[in-house]
Amino acid sequence: MSESTKRKLASIFEEDIRSLKHNHFTMIEGGYMRSMLGCSIEEEHKFAEQWDELTVDKYMGDGGKYRFRRYGQFVKAAKSSFLQLLPHEPYVQSKEINYLNGGIERIFDPLTEFFVQSPVLERTLLLLADLYDKTLGCKNDWNIRLHPYRVRTTPNQLGLPAPEGLHRDGVTFIASMMLQRINAIGGVTTLTDNKRKRLASIELKNRFDIVLANDAETLHDVSSVMPASTSGSGYRDVLVIAFTLLDSQL
Structure with a gap:
């Protein structure tokens, strides 16, 4: 990577920090992320192939079978440059946060070994830990919850990324990263x-x-997903990443 490219990426990184501080959100284009x-x-x-390993979400309050996912957690300590995978456990949200699917223990399949070990x-x-630390002005201990989603759609079924x-x-910061869209349109995020x-x-x-x-300063929604062509089904693959500040220092 040339020095000019490094300087440009560093400048973009600083712009994202300023935007998170002052506007409470930012968007990074895929080419820069790459x-x-x-x-x-x-x-x-x-x-990206790991999204083919996702399993159906059996806990949709609307009865839909269009969403596929897995779930897992990491810890990133302020004093460490490594990630620690936590033991698998149910995912719980309150009804106040998620009126549709909250209030129960949802037991999703764990992240695959390949997913967990991926350099990506x-x-x-x-x-993201570095970006959030610099946004807050100090190094922090983080709980990181990962939600890889596939939302499927057919000519007879809209896919709802955020049915609630x-x-x-x-959480403290919430992020959604695109992996791929196959014969799918829609899925616009509103903040x-x-x-x-x-x-x-x-x-x-x-x-x-x-x-x-x-997450404390914004609300978000994602519009429905539909096939780009009426001749077949489609899907939208994203990774939702939730960072939550931990009180205790690890």
Whole structure:
């Protein structure tokens, strides 16, 4: 990577920090994310293939069978440059946070071993930890919850990435990163402030396009997904990444 490219990426990184501080959200285009991560095309493809291993979400309050996912957690300590995978456990949200699917223990299949060990994942999480630390002005201990999603759609079935509507997740920072869209349109992210005034509408189109937001200062929704062509089904693959500050120092 040339020095001029390094300077440009550093400038973009600083712009994202300023945007998170002052606007409470930012969006990084996939091409810049790809350069920052520095992974090979083969590593990218193998990581994206893990979305074929997702299993149906059996806990949809609307009865839908259009969403596929897995779930897992890491810890990133302030004093460490490594990620620690936590033991698998159910995912729980309160009804106040998620009126549709909250209030129960949802037991999703764990992340695959290949997913957990992917250099794409490791570099993404470490990059975000660094960005969030610099946004807050200090190094922090983080709990990181990972939600790889596939939302399927057919000519007879819309896919709903956020069936609960405009909401927050009860975390510190929330991010959604595009992996791929196959014969699918829609899935536009809307961000508002706490008074529900629209801040931005962002469509993640390309691999590694990512939108990040301060979850306490914003609400978000994602519009329905439908086939780009009426002749077949389609799907939208994203990785939702939730960072939550930990009180205790690890």
